[in-house]
Amino acid sequence: MWWLLAAVGLGIPLVITAMPEFAMFAIGAGAAALTAALGAGVVPQFLVFVAVSVALLVFVRPIAYRQLQKGPALRTGIEALEGATAVVQEKVDGEGGRIKLNGEIWSARALHPGSVYEPGQQVDVVEIQGATALVV
Known part of the structure; x- marks a missing residue:
């Protein structure tokens, strides 16, 4: 239950600031909540949270920022x-x-x-x- 609250809590700054890192941490918290629902202990839950969050930060964040920087090809002048x-x-x-x-x-x-x-x-x-x- 705490992991779901953490996921929602991380979703609030995501909406306010539009920083995708908060979404990645929220997904990590959701994965930890799923781990808890499967009956794992606190340590595995925390490890899943860290592993999923870090994996998303390392692999997805650069792709997301590259797409944001690209923007539409707008020709002017x-x-x-x-x-x-x-x-x-x-x-x-x-x-x-x-x-x-x-x-x-x-x-x-x-x-x-x-x-x-x-x-x-x-x-x-x-x-x-x-x-x-x-x-x-």
Whole structure:
């Protein structure tokens, strides 16, 4: 019964602080409670608590933190414009031109100098160089 109370008690700071270590200790306490329910003595219960808690800390914690640090791949700024589709506003060739990209007018240049794109045509932004979009 005490191990279950300890598991619940460790769950409270987990909810408040969102630190996964408390969950690992709570799982260890739950394993010790299961050991007690099977009729083991105090020493085996404590050893199960320590073994399960340490195992979770050593093996699961690094994986959990790596996943938390990774986060979603959110592209912003110029990186978000690369790969976007734009509409040609003024003829775009190897020398220059204008496109409408995400509601804004941008200067543009064809990535391949021999390519020409006429107004109304859709193009893909390959790269942004300064304030000029290179398109195909």
